[in-house]
Structures are given as C-alpha cells and as structure tokens.
Amino acid sequence: MEQAKNAFYAQSGxxxxxxxxxxxxxxxxxxxxxxxxxxxxxxxxxxIGALTEDLIDTSRxxxxxxxxxxxxxxGAFGSCRYKLRSVDENRAEYERLIDVFRAHDxxxxxxxxxxxxxxxxxxxxxxxxxxxxxxxxxxIPKTVDNDLPITDNCPGFGSVAxxxxxxxxxxxxxxxxxxxxxxxxxxxxxxxxxxGWIAAAGGLAADENNDIPVVILFPEIDFDRPRFLARVKExxxxxxxxxxxxxxxxxxxxxxxxxxxxxRDAFGHAQLGGAAPVxxxxxxxxxxxxxxxxxxxxxxxxxxxxxxxxDVEQAYAVGKAAVEFALAGANAVMPTIVRTSQxxxxxxxxxxxxxxxxxxxxFMPAEYIxxxxxGITEACRQYLLPLIEGxxxxxxxxxxPQYVELKNILVEKKLKDSFEL
Amino acid sequence: MEQAKNAFYAQSGxxxxxxxxxxxxxxxxxxxxxxxxxxxxxxxxxxIGALTEDLIDTSRxxxxxxxxxxxxxxGAFGSCRYKLRSVDENRAEYERLIDVFRAHDxxxxxxxxxxxxxxxxxxxxxxxxxxxxxxxxxxIPKTVDNDLPITDNCPGFGSVAxxxxxxxxxxxxxxxxxxxxxxxxxxxxxxxxxxGWIAAAGGLAADENNDIPVVILFPEIDFDRPRFLARVKExxxxxxxxxxxxxxxxxxxxxxxxxxxxxRDAFGHAQLGGAAPVxxxxxxxxxxxxxxxxxxxxxxxxxxxxxxxxDVEQAYAVGKAAVEFALAGANAVMPTIVRTSQxxxxxxxxxxxxxxxxxxxxFMPAEYIxxxxxGITEACRQYLLPLIEGxxxxxxxxxxPQYVELKNILVEKKLKDSFEL
Numbered sequence: 010m011e012q013a014k015n016a017f018y019a020q021s022g023x024x025x026x027x028x029x030x031x032x033x034x035x036x037x038x039x040x041x042x043x044x045x046x047x048x049x050x051x052x053x054x055x056x057i058g059a060l061t062e063d064l065i066d067t068s069r070x071x072x073x074x075x076x077x078x079x080x081x082x083x084g085a086f087g088s089c090r091y092k093l094r095s096v097d098e099n100r101a102e103y104e105r106l107i108d109v110f111r112a113h114d115x116x117x118x119x120x121x122x123x124x125x126x127x128x129x130x131x132x133x134x135x136x137x138x139x140x141x142x143x144x145x146x147x148x149i150p151k152t153v154d155n156d157l158p159i160t161d162n163c164p165g166f167g168s169v170a171x172x173x174x175x176x177x178x179x180x181x182x183x184x185x186x187x188x189x190x191x192x193x194x195x196x197x198x199x200x201x202x203x204x205g206w207i208a209a210a211g212g213l214a215a216d217e218n219n220d221i222p223v224v225i226l227f228p229e230i231d232f233d234r235p236r237f238l239a240r241v242k243e244x245x246x247x248x249x250x251x252x253x254x255x256x257x258x259x260x261x262x263x264x265x266x267x268x269x270x271x272x273r274d275a276f277g278h279a280q281l282g283g284a285a286p287v288x289x290x291x292x293x294x295x296x297x298x299x300x301x302x303x304x305x306x307x308x309x310x311x312x313x314x315x316x317x318x319x320d321v322e323q324a325y326a327v328g329k330a331a332v333e334f335a336l337a338g339a340n341a342v343m344p345t346i347v348r349t350s351q352x353x354x355x356x357x358x359x360x361x362x363x364x365x366x367x368x369x370x371x372f373m374p375a376e377y378i379x380x381x382x383x384g385i386t387e388a389c390r391q392y393l394l395p396l397i398e399g400x401x402x403x404x405x406x407x408x409x410p411q412y413v414e415l416k417n418i419l420v421e422k423k424l425k426d427s428f429e430l
Numbered sequence: 431m432e433q434a435k436n437a438f439y440a441q442s443g444x445x446x447x448x449x450x451x452x453x454x455x456x457x458x459x460x461x462x463x464x465x466x467x468x469x470x471x472x473x474x475x476x477x478i479g480a481l482t483e484d485l486i487d488t489s490r491x492x493x494x495x496x497x498x499x500x501x502x503x504x505g506a507f508g509s510c511r512y513k514l515r516s517v518d519e520n521r522a523e524y525e526r527l528i529d530v531f532r533a534h535d536x537x538x539x540x541x542x543x544x545x546x547x548x549x550x551x552x553x554x555x556x557x558x559x560x561x562x563x564x565x566x567x568x569x570i571p572k573t574v575d576n577d578l579p580i581t582d583n584c585p586g587f588g589s590v591a592x593x594x595x596x597x598x599x600x601x602x603x604x605x606x607x608x609x610x611x612x613x614x615x616x617x618x619x620x621x622x623x624x625x626g627w628i629a630a631a632g633g634l635a636a637d638e639n640n641d642i643p644v645v646i647l648f649p650e651i652d653f654d655r656p657r658f659l660a661r662v663k664e665x666x667x668x669x670x671x672x673x674x675x676x677x678x679x680x681x682x683x684x685x686x687x688x689x690x691x692x693x694r695d696a697f698g699h700a701q702l703g704g705a706a707p708v709x710x711x712x713x714x715x716x717x718x719x720x721x722x723x724x725x726x727x728x729x730x731x732x733x734x735x736x737x738x739x740x741d742v743e744q745a746y747a748v749g750k751a752a753v754e755f756a757l758a759g760a761n762a763v764m765p766t767i768v769r770t771s772q773x774x775x776x777x778x779x780x781x782x783x784x785x786x787x788x789x790x791x792x793f794m795p796a797e798y799i800x801x802x803x804x805g806i807t808e809a810c811r812q813y814l815l816p817l818i819e820g821x822x823x824x825x826x827x828x829x830x831p832q833y834v835e836l837k838n839i840l841v842e843k844k845l846k847d848s849f850e851l
Contacts, residue, residue, distance in 0.1 A: 023608070024608065083604045084607035089612070090608070176729050186506075191511045216828075304725045308729075310604065399829065
C-alpha cells in the first residue's frame with residue numbers, strides 16, 4: 010500500500026470572490042482520501058510561504074471552517090504578486106521550493122492562479138523531476154480577467170461579471186429617475202487592463218425587458234473621442250440619460266490609458282486618477298450634462314454577497330478535480346471548464362496540459378463586440394449569461410455576511426536556513 | 431357617504447434602494463380604500479409633474495407591477511431636484527399646484543423625500559387652505575443621509591449602510607490577502623456631504639469576529655493630515671494593511687473638501703476628482719504603500735440586491751401609514767419610525783408635525799464618534815446594527831434581478847395653460 014504524502018496548496022495573484030471555494034474543493038476532497046493525502050499545507054501568502062517555509066497546516070481547521078471557505082471571498086491563506094524568475098536566472102528559488110517540499114514530504118503541488126502561475130506550475134513539475142524529487146504539479150484556474158486559454162471560462166470571472174451587470178442595471182435605474190433635472194450620464198469604471206470581458210458584462214444590464222442605453226469602452230478598441238461623445242449624446246436625446254461602462258484598460262490610439270491624464274495638484278505632484286472621472290469630465294465639457302461616476306475597484310472582485318452560483322460551483326469543482334487528477338497520477342495539467350451545451354447550459358470538467366496553457370492569453374473574440382465598438386453582440390450575451398446564473402448567498406448574522414477567518418497555524422520549520430526573497 | 435377623492439404622490443430628491451417600497455405602501459393601501467381614494471396619480475419626475483400636469487395614473491398598473499415596486503430600486507415615476515421657492519418669491523408655482531389638484535380632484539398630497547420636501551409639503555398644506563382648496567399634505571420620509579429629525583432613522587439609510595458595511599468588510603478581506611507583497615491601503619469613498627451616518631456604517635465591517643482596521647474620515651471632524659497618516663501607519667504595522675472609509679464631505683479645517691484639489695489637466699481644465707484618490711495618494715506619498723481606491727457613488731444607494739430587510743419594511747410602513755393618516759384626517763404630518771426597544775430591536779410608526787420637521791437637520795451625535803475621531807463607538811454600533819438587519823433579496827431571472835418598469839401612462843390634461851418651469 011502506498012504511503013500517504015502531503016499536499017501543498019497556494020493562492021496566487023489577485024484574489025476573487027470564489028478562490029476560497031477552490032481551496033474548499035481541494036481540502037475537502039483531500040480529506041476524503043486520508044490513505045493517499047496526509048496534510049494539505051497552504052502557503053502563507055502564496056508561493057512566498059513555500060520559499061520561506063511558512064506552511065499553514067489546514068488539518069488544524071475544523072470541517073466547518075473549511076466548508077465556510079466556500080462562501081468566503083478573498084484569499085484565506087494570503088496571496089501574493091511574486092513571479093518566479095526563469096530557472097536560469099534564479100535556480101536557487103526552485104531548489105529552495107524542492108527542499109521545502111522534500112522536508113515536508115510534499116508530493117502534490119496545487120497552484121491556484123492565472124497565466125503566470127500556470128507557467129510556474131509547469132516549471133515546478135519539470136524541475137522537480139530533474140532534481141530527483143518529482144512533484145505532481147496541478148494548476149487550478151482562477152482569474153477575474155477570464156483570460157486563460159482552453160477553459161471555456163475562469164472561476165472568479167462569473168461573479169465579477171454578475172456584480173458589474175447588477176450594479177450597472179441598478180445605477181442605470183437610479184440615473185434614469187434623476188435625469189429630468191439632474192444627472193444624465195453615469196460612468197462606472199471596471200477592471201480588466203488587457204481584456205474587456207468584465208466591461209462586456211455591463212452590457213447585460215440591458216435586455217428585452219430593460220431598455221437601458223449602455224456605452225462600453227473596451228480595451229480592445231482604440232478610444233475615439235468624437236464617436237464616443239456622439240453616441241452618448243444620442244442616448245441622452247433618445248432615453249434622457251446614458252450609462253457608460255469604461256474598462257480601466259481603455260486607451261487612446263497611441264496606447265496611452267484614458268486614466269493617465271497629465272494632471273498635477275497644487276504642489277506639482279502627478280495625480281493618479283481613474284478612467285471614469287476622465288470620461289465623465291469629457292462628456293461634461295462637451296455637452297454640459299451633469300454626471301456621476303463610480304470606480305468599483307476591489308468591491309467588484311470581493312463581492313461574494315452577489316456571487317454567481319455557477320461560478321461558485323465551478324470554482325469548487327476545479328479544486329476538487331485538481332485533487333482527483335493528482336490521485337489518478339496526472340501531472341502538469343489544469344482542470345478546465347467545458348461547455349457541453351448552451352441551451353440549457355451544461356458544463357463538465359476537462360483537462361488541459363500546462364504546456365498549452367502557460368503564456369497564452371485569451372482575448373475577447375471580435376464577434377463578441379458590436380460593430381460600432383460600444384456594445385456586446387448576441388453571441389457574447391449567450392456566452393456570458395450562463396456564467397452569472399444563480400445566486401449563492403453567504404449566511405448572515407446581525408445583518409452582516411459571516412465570512413470565515415481561519416486560524417492559519419504554521420507547521421514547525423524543518424530547514425535550518427531561512428530564505429531571503 | 432363621502433365621495434372618493436384622488437391622491438397625488440411624488441418622489442423628491444436623490445432616489446434610494448427602497449423609495450419605491452414606500453410608493454408600494456402608498457398605492458397598495460390606497461387600493462384597499464376605493465370608497466375613499468379613487469386614483470393615485472404620481473408626479474412624472476416628482477413635483478415637476480404636478481406643475482406641468484404630467485400625472486401618471488397608477489391605476490393603470492397591475493397589482494403585480496405595484497407589488498414589484500417593493501423590490502425595485504430608484505424612483506419608478508422619476509424624481510427631481512427642484513425646490514419650490516417661497517410663496518413670496520413665486521406664488522404662481524403654488525397656485526399652479528392647487529389648480530392642478532383642483533382640476534384632478536386631488537385631496538391628498540403625499541410627498542416622499544427629505545428635509546426640503548418636508549418643507550414644501552408643509553407649505554402646500556398651509557397655502558392650499560388659504561387658497562380655498564384645502565389638501566391634506568403628508569410627508570413620507572426618505573433620505574440616504576439619515577438627517578431628518580424626530581424619526582429614529584430614515585428609510586433609505588439602512589440599505590446604504592448595509593451596502594457600505596458589507597463592501598468594506600469584503601474589500602478588507604481582499605486587501606488583507608494581498609498586503610504581503612501588494613496593496614496595503616484600501617480607500618472607499620461614501621456619500622454624505624454633511625452628516626457622517628453613511629461613513630459610520632463602514633465601522634460595522636469590523637466586529638468581535640473580524641479584527642479589521644478601519645479608519646473613518648467623517649464630515650463632522652476636521653481633517654488632520656498628520657494624525658490620519660499616523661493612524662494608517664499604525665494599522666499597517668499592526669495588521670499588515672488598513673482600510674479607510676472617507677466621506678465625500680470630509681474636509682480640511684478651513685472647510686474645503688478633500689476632494690477639491692487644485693488639479694488641472696494638460697489643457698488647464700480643472701479636474702473633478704474624488705476624496706478617495708486624494709487620500710490614497712497622500713498615504714502613498716507619505717509611506718510608499720501601494721493602494722487601491724473605490725468610489726461607490728450611485729452603486730451604494732441603488733444597491734437593492736443587498737438591501738436591509740428592516741429598511742424595506744420601514745419604507746413600506748411609512749408609505750402605508752401616510753395613507754392611513756390621511757384617511758384619519760391628519761394634515762401636515764410625517765410618519766416617523768420610533769425605536770421602542772433596543773434588545774431585541776422593535777419599532778413602531780409614530781407621527782411628527784411637519785412644522786417640527788421642516789428645516790431641521792439631524793447630525794451624528796458626538797457620542798457616536800470615537801474619541802480619536804476615526805471610528806464609531808459602541809453606542810453608534812447599537813444604533814446602526816438593527817437598521818441593517820435582515821436580507822430582502824429581489825427575484826432573479828437569468829442571473830439578473832428583476833426590477834419592474836412601470837407603464838407610466840399619463841392622465842389626460844385638463845388645464846388649458848401649460849406651465850413654464
């Protein structure tokens with residue numbers, strides 16, 4: 010009989026409303042296989058925790074606490090923005106990781122992140138082999154940007170999309186009420202520096218029962234000021250108001266972001282603004298329309314209170330599948346989401362080789378953006394709608410959502426050397 | 431037997447997540463008294479609709495549509511920012527209102543708004559009497575700012591408070607996850623130009639189970655840059671991160687808003703920013719901490735998807751009570767919310783004379799702000815918590831909340847003259 014080995018799990022990059030649901034899937038599934046998996050250790054603050062040997066022993070958490078991860082946003086063990094360099098540049102980092110894995114009898118490496126972490130995961134699989142301590146490395150997809158290839162969509166995206174769609178609809182109702190004498194243009198700025206998936210979700214505010222004029226500024230389309238202003242004016246004249254969804258990545262033809270204004274305060278310091286106030290002021294200057302603007306920032310990706318049920322289920326499922334893949338002997342793979350049917354929507358878990366995932370970014374297909382460049386097509390709507398389907402509310406107490414804070418107890422260190430990042 | 435008379439209902443000022451619940455309370459209650467109340471006419475875009483004789487016949491809406499107002503944010507009939515001048519300044523406006531009321535057999539005037547509309551409501555009660563066409567004028571409280579006197583709280587506030595408390599908690603979980611290598615300070619800007627009630631709700635993000643360092647910048651407290659920066663640094667050093675809730679009304683000792691930076695863009699145009707980026711940049715300049723900021727703007731007051739159940743119930747109740755007061759012969763009054771018990775929370779409807787409501791603003795009591803000026807006290811927490819208690823989710827279809835859009839059919843005009851605003 011095989012000896013149980015330990016597993017390592019780490020969260021990478023920007024966190025989401027459902028990345029902890031993936032952690033929940035990993036840990037709950039591992040707990041069902043005590044003969045194969047001993048402890049699941051989580052990296053404190055992501056991969057950094059592996060380098061510094063700060064390993065959180067998830068065995069110390071109750072079943073109830075682990076179950077609560079499913080409805081808790083953010084990264085319960087901490088995440089980090091830390092990209093391992095190439096092996097040639099910094100072999101020491103990889104050797105350190107393997108030393109830590111070896112010291113703690115870790116045979117399974119689960120890395121929960123986006124494109125960069127898929128690449129890291131792939132490298133660790135290869136290097137651990139060449140270093141004589143082979144580790145099964147499985148990547149678990151996570152990104153609000155929805156930009157991983159092969160998988161139909163990325164866990165984390167559906168919930169942001171739902172938040173932006175709902176918020177845009179709600180704010181549009183608001184501005185419509187006020188437009189007769191007050192605000193006529195409302196601008197909301199959303200995430201997505203390179204890909205317009207999140208901005209596209211703003212287009213869901215309108216549908217056959219909600220005639221809401223929404224203008225979307227995608228990062229895929231060069232900003233054209235006169236055409237944009239004309240479109241806003243058209244909407245104000247036909248509907249009395251206009252909603253604008255601007256991606257943080259919206260940019261001028263020369264590539265400069267709208268948000269990068271050459272503004273200085275009274276002391277001459279450069280001011281960091283957002284794209285939303287820039288766009289709103291532009292409209293005001295052109296037509297004098299009163300405006301309001303919002304920047305959703307972290308609120309959008311942390312909004313577990315309005316998460317998509319589909320997203321939560323898929324986030325859990327990719328975590329669960331990662332463990333099942335590992336137990337079946339897979340290596341250097343990533344569970345994917347495969348859309349098997351559109352009407353009714355159905356999905357299943359697939360498997361992609363990391364060699365095909367790493368360093369490939371998926372952009373919005375051109376056929377998802379309307380011809381005028383300011384909206385989404387029916388094909389895009391059909392793609393997006395299932396991803397925001399269903400509600401999955403967290404439990405509340407005293408009017409507030411009850412998100413779990415884990416104990417995060419560290420495992421005793423076994424290596425003599427500390428490691429400088 | 432009395433002849434049935436018509437009623438007029440109008441929404442005034444900034445709309446909220448629950449002002450339509452008050453409309454629902456008015457119309458549903460009126461429909462139960464067809465012997466006394468014929469039609470409820472709603473002002474298209476608020477009081478302006480009365481002046482221009484654009485009256486929406488709510489009788490043309492189905493019971494189901496009216497019931498759906500309870501879960502629909504914004505102002506279903508349109509609202510306006512239009513303050514009637516004093517009688518001396520513009521008697522013609524008041525005469526016009528009475529002409530319209532007389533032409534459409536309107537004997538009940540329900541005005542749903544804040545302090546200004548309470549004043550207008552009071553005047554209409556007085557003037558209609560002196561003009562020989564006495565109208566019963568009842569004011570229905572509504573304001574996210576929670577600044578009306580006598581009533582324990584204002585419908586509209588509880589839902590904004592819940593949104594800000596939930597969002598601040600969620601974003602704090604997010605920044606905590608990232609703080610090791612990335613964002614250490616998160617700033618969220620909230621509404622409330624004169625009173626810090628909404629900002630105070632950010633303090634609910636932390637509780638006995640959630641040790642979240644929140645610094646609140648109230649409009650009631652002059653901004654003190656060195657003390658603020660010291661407090662942020664303290665939190666980053668003790669917790670690794672810090673959340674800041676800044677009121678749009680936060681200001682320097684000379685009264686100038688933090689948001690009013692003397693910034694110019696490349697063309698020399700003054701830039702309108704928000705308080706959040708100003709505060710965030712200030713922290714960055716002092717300590718180099720990476721930051722993120724959000725401006726919730728309309729999202730906060732339109733967020734019916736995370737409304738407070740208490741708030742929805744109270745909004746409905748004041749609408750219902752307004753009609754009941756009218757039927758009982760009351761005039762120049764406003765239904766109030768009376769807190770009859772704190773533990774467990776209980777409330778009932780009271781009645782205030784408009785003479786005592788008009789032109790009185792209620793500010794945060796000093797004992798609700800912590801001694802250092804950056805947080806809320808236990809007394810404030812006890813005041814706020816019941817107001818965000820309970821969830822009251824709208825129905826969803828295809829992943830989106832189903833908010834009603836009324837037909838808003840106008841009544842045929844009876845007056846020959848049009849009226850220039």
